[in-house]
Amino acid sequence: MNPDLLAAKRRTAILIVEDDTAIQALLTAVLSVNYDLTVIGTGQEALNQMATGAFDLILLDVGLPDMDGFTVCRQLKSDTRTREVPVIFLTSRNSAQDEVKGLEAGGIDYIAKPINPAILWARVNKHVELKHSRDALSQMARLDGLTGLSNRRTFDDILDREWRRLARVGQHLSIIMFDVDHFKLYNDTYGHGPGDVCLKKIARCAVDALQRPADMVARYGGEEFVAVLPDTQVAGAEAVAQAIRENVAAQNIPHEKSPTAKHVTVSLGHIPKIGRPPTDLVTAADHALYEAKKTGRDRAVAGTFE
Ligand SMILES: [Mg+2]
Incomplete structure (x- = not known):
């Protein structure tokens, strides 16, 4: 069976990587309405979870206990299985230098702490929307327009x-x-x-x-x-x-x-x-x-x- 014909609709899955439990609670409260969330607290767990291929987007704290978020991001971007998943950094170090570092590491955006729920909501929705458009385009490029088979x-x-x-x-x-x-x-x-x-x-x-x-x-x-x-x-x-x-x-x-x-x-x-x-x-x-x-x-x- 051609898997392209069977692409199932499912809820968007977001991986939250954040070691501060208060911030975890805030992110969960805002985002769980629309998304399936998995919440973890270390860089190593992030790499393990991402290897499953189950996530559409990742919110990644810069300051993690075992490694910094930039390192996690660089590893994700160097792996073909995880390269396409957008990374949004969460940081309290809201400096221009960190922003540059995050973008260089392959991040798509930044959300500064303390987190403003309205900004969080708007940015995550926007990036999920963009991700879905990109996925749809790349799927269209793989299919034959008339029959829906692979091209x-x-x-x-x-x-x-x-x-x-x-x-x-x-x-x-x-x-x-x-x-x-x-x-x-x-x-x-x-x-x-x-x-x-x-x-x-x-x-x-x-x-x-x-x-x-x-x-x-x-x-x-x-x-x-x-x-x-x-x-x-x-x-x-x-x-x-x-x-x-x-x-x-x-x-x-x-x-x-x-x-x-x-x-x-x-x-x-x-x-x-x-x-x-x-x-x-x-x-x-x-x-x-x-x-x-x-x-x-x-x-x-x-x-x-x-
Ligand atoms: Mg932290």
């Missing part, structure tokens, strides 16, 4: 990452390339609007055919799609490819002028990884797809490396 760039990233991961543990990975048979003819016959609707249905059929949480399918371009199936050998890929083909056929989308069938069909080529780099994999799957086209369409063909 080609995301596919390239995921294939590369999964390929490396599976190569390390000596596991297989299969990819399936497939496209809509006679799609140009479909568009010429019914128009581009119905053509788009058709592609959306094909995307849905492909997602429904996937069997494991790590499986994904992307729009490769035009009427061409590609699925990545980690830890899957040729028989497993064949089963998914046939399921995609059957799901599409079951939709019974009319395609009167198609020489292949009276409804929309897909051709698929799949290939397991055998010690080849990802680019070879894509090329081999493409060759298998070409074989499927050449031998009559509306079928899946297992590729080989030759």
